[in-house]
Amino acid sequence: MTRVLIVGAGPAGIRAAEWLVAAGLHPVVVDEGARAGGQIYRRPPMGFTRPPEKLYGSEAGKAVALHQTFDRMVAERRVDHHPRSSVVALAQGEAHVLGPERVTRIGYDRLILATGAADRVAPVPGWQGAGVYSLGAAQIALKSQGVALGRRIVLAGSGPLLTLLASQLIAAGAEVGAVLDTAPMRRQVRGGLTMALARPGVTLRGLAMRARLGRLYHAGVGLDRIEAGADGPVALHWRDAQGRGQVTPCDMVGLGWHLRAETHLADLAGVPLAWDDTFHQWLPQADAMGRAGGGVYLAGDGLRILGADGAELAGQLAASACLEDLGLPIPPSGPELRRLRRMQRFAAAMQSAFPWPAKMVQDLPDHTVLCRCEGVTAGALRTTLDLSGPDANRAKSLGRVGMGRCQGRYCQLAGAEVMAAAVGSPPQAMGRLRGQPPVRPVPVSAYLDG
Amino acid sequence: MNGRLVRLAETARAPVAFTFDGEALTGLEGDTVLTAILLSRRGLRQAEFGPEPRAGFCLMGACQDCWIWQEDGPRLRACSTSLEAGMRLLSQAPQGWPESAA
Numbered sequence: 001m002t003r004v005l006i007v008g009a010g011p012a013g014i015r016a017a018e019w020l021v022a023a024g025l026h027p028v029v030v031d032e033g034a035r036a037g038g039q040i041y042r043r044p045p046m047g048f049t050r051p052p053e054k055l056y057g058s059e060a061g062k063a064v065a066l067h068q069t070f071d072r073m074v075a076e077r078r079v080d081h082h083p084r085s086s087v088v089a090l091a092q093g094e095a096h097v098l099g100p101e102r103v104t105r106i107g108y109d110r111l112i113l114a115t116g117a118a119d120r121v122a123p124v125p126g127w128q129g130a131g132v133y134s135l136g137a138a139q140i141a142l143k144s145q146g147v148a149l150g151r152r153i154v155l156a157g158s159g160p161l162l163t164l165l166a167s168q169l170i171a172a173g174a175e176v177g178a179v180l181d182t183a184p185m186r187r188q189v190r191g192g193l194t195m196a197l198a199r200p201g202v203t204l205r206g207l208a209m210r211a212r213l214g215r216l217y218h219a220g221v222g223l224d225r226i227e228a229g230a231d232g233p234v235a236l237h238w239r240d241a242q243g244r245g246q247v248t249p250c251d252m253v254g255l256g257w258h259l260r261a262e263t264h265l266a267d268l269a270g271v272p273l274a275w276d277d278t279f280h281q282w283l284p285q286a287d288a289m290g291r292a293g294g295g296v297y298l299a300g301d302g303l304r305i306l307g308a309d310g311a312e313l314a315g316q317l318a319a320s321a322c323l324e325d326l327g328l329p330i331p332p333s334g335p336e337l338r339r340l341r342r343m344q345r346f347a348a349a350m351q352s353a354f355p356w357p358a359k360m361v362q363d364l365p366d367h368t369v370l371c372r373c374e375g376v377t378a379g380a381l382r383t384t385l386d387l388s389g390p391d392a393n394r395a396k397s398l399g400r401v402g403m404g405r406c407q408g409r410y411c412q413l414a415g416a417e418v419m420a421a422a423v424g425s426p427p428q429a430m431g432r433l434r435g436q437p438p439v440r441p442v443p444v445s446a447y448l449d450g
Numbered sequence: 451m452n453g454r455l456v457r458l459a460e461t462a463r464a465p466v467a468f469t470f471d472g473e474a475l476t477g478l479e480g481d482t483v484l485t486a487i488l489l490s491r492r493g494l495r496q497a498e499f500g501p502e503p504r505a506g507f508c509l510m511g512a513c514q515d516c517w518i519w520q521e522d523g524p525r526l527r528a529c530s531t532s533l534e535a536g537m538r539l540l541s542q543a544p545q546g547w548p549e550s551a552a
């Protein structure tokens with residue numbers, strides 16, 4: 001039988017598996033989570049007792065349906081599930097899978113990448129210290145551990161997670177001191193109209209949530225710096241929309257500007273990536289179904305950042321494309337493709353309503369740490385430019401931005417922005433950092449014992 | 451007492467004893483190593499390239515900020531490792547690391 005390997009068991013990976021199983025295939029699913037669900041529908045460990053309505057709010061029904069679909073396939077032995085496992089490399093038709101103990105190799109004929117996304121983060125002076133987290137981290141802590149990451153929390157950035165997370169934290173009893181959105185109100189209004197036309201229900205839910213935050217929420221802010229004591233943040237310094245300096249005391253700062261697609265494996269699989277102006281990042285290239293060529297398919301936020309609903313659809317479509325290429329019958333995909341296009345219009349409008357803070361990053365003071373892994377500053381990168389020229393890969397070799405253990409996941413975009421501003425080019429002209437295996441750190445012993 | 455994190459829910463779980471830098475601490479069953487340590491401490495480790503302490507950043511296995519050591523056995527990623535009874539965790543490499551690591 002054809003061996004199909006699915007990487008990721010979030011909404012996209014689960015739906016892809018479901019469609020392959022329905023066609024009589026027996027896919028292998030490798031996922032980093034202990035339990036399938038992905039990030040947004042992440043499940044707490046066994047023995048936790050909060051009901052799905054508490055964890056997933058209005059999306060509880062969708063989350064439960066996905067979890068049950070996957071658990072049923074595992075119980076009926078229709079999928080081969082490898083939890084707590086990372087695909088760290090792809091070579092010669094084999095995936096190198098780092099499990100809890102060691103690296104094993106899993107051969108495949110077709111590959112479906114549903115690797116999802118993580119927070120797209122912009123550096124703020126002081127962000128390298130303990131007590132500064134991504135917005136996604138704060139949500140994971142709340143959902144899957146029942147903890148707040150600080151006693152007094154300030155959230156800053158832009159995008160849907162900012163207000164959603166603030167509401168979730170407040171509902172759970174955490175103290176939120178301010179919710180600071182770098183998106184100016186006029187851009188929000190303009191993009192919001194298009195959002196409302198494409199998905200009125202979702203847009204209204206977001207607006208209602210925002211309204212409930214009341215005076216905690218500020219639009220059009222500038223972020224100056226995170227003031228830290230010996231062991232963490234004590235205040236966030238920012239400017240309001242009128243340019244007046246403000247200081248909010250806190251012991252935790254959450255940062256995030258939408259999502260950044262997790263593309264390292266797509267890169268290793270030979271999928272071309274291209275700069276996307278709307279999403280302001282490099283994204284893998286595939287057809288509308290998610291077909292990237294060479295037996296590789298992509299689905300979910302790792303391909304197009306549409307959120308969980310779009311990921312479920314994309315998972316189904318990628319599986320259909322795979323089945324079609326195997327010469328198996330598939331149902332017509334027209335309705336799903338139309339729904340996906342509507343979600344794309346919504347997502348594009350949302351990107352323009354809540355943009356990446358390009359100017360803020362371009363103007364970062366020289367002393368700002370750009371690379372959290374190795375403490376490389378914006379000033380050091382600007383100095384490196386004289387030697388490296390405006391080329392992200394050369395600047396990485398010479399200045400180490402992108403060389404650290406996150407492999408550029410949290411510094412690539414900001415690094416490109418800083419370099420581009422210094423030479424007066426757009427960030428994509430700096431080029432994309434090439435993905436390198438292993439895409440997660442692997443202890444040498446994990447390979448040796450194998 | 452002086453922890454960074456605050457428990458808001460799911461407090462009725464069995465306690466799990468472990469040590470961090472030689473001190474006896476207690477977490478709850480289902481805690482990650484990161485959660486368990488930061489409920490009692492302000493940081494997981496010192497940064498290698500700066501003066502500041504670190505306490506994780508992404509909590510989803512992407513940033514690699516949360517790697518710590520054990521008295522015996524391999525290093526671990528605190529945000530994606532479940533706490534187990536009797537773990538002896540360290541904020542810095544043990545004497546002789548990496549030779550002593552399995």
Ligand code: FES
Nearest residue numbers: 506507509514529
């Ligand atoms: S906190 Fe990012 S990998 Fe653990």
